[in-house]
Structure formats: C-alpha cells, structure tokens
Amino acid sequence: MKCQLCGLEFNETDGQTACMGCPVERSCSMFKCPNCGYEVPGEPGLLKLFKKWKEKRNADK
Numbered sequence: 001m002k003c004q005l006c007g008l009e010f011n012e013t014d015g016q017t018a019c020m021g022c023p024v025e026r027s028c029s030m031f032k033c034p035n036c037g038y039e040v041p042g043e044p045g046l047l048k049l050f051k052k053w054k055e056k057r058n059a060d061k
C-alpha cells in the first residue's frame with residue numbers, strides 16, 4: 001500500500017505494527033506509515049465480513 005501523504009510504499013504488516021499505540025488496538029483498520037506516521041485507512045473489518053458472508057450465500061445456491 002502507498003502512503004497518501006509522503007508517497008512511501010510499505011506492506012500492510014509494517015503499517016499494522018506501527019499502529020501499536022492505537023487505543024482501538026486490534027480492531028483498528030488503519031495502517032500507519034512507517035515514514036511520516038500518517039494513518040492510511042484500510043479496508044474495514046466489517047466490510048470484509050460482509051463480503052465473506054455474501055460469497056458464502058452465493059456459494060450455497
């Protein structure tokens with residue numbers, strides 16, 4: 001993923017470990033840029049769950 005502020009490209013695992021001080025902790029869907037600290041919004045967990053649920057529903061048919 002790419003930081004929208006400084007343009008640095010980093011992987012999601014790096015961004016997640018950088019967000020250790022986040023009060024929301026593990027449920028946080030933000031990725032922090034290791035370079036400038038800007039928080040890049042990731043895909044929300046709820047949306048991921050919804051997509052999964054939709055896929056499952058389609059598979060059942």
Ligand SMILES: [Zn+2]
Binds near residue numbers: 033035038
């Ligand atoms: Zn940055």
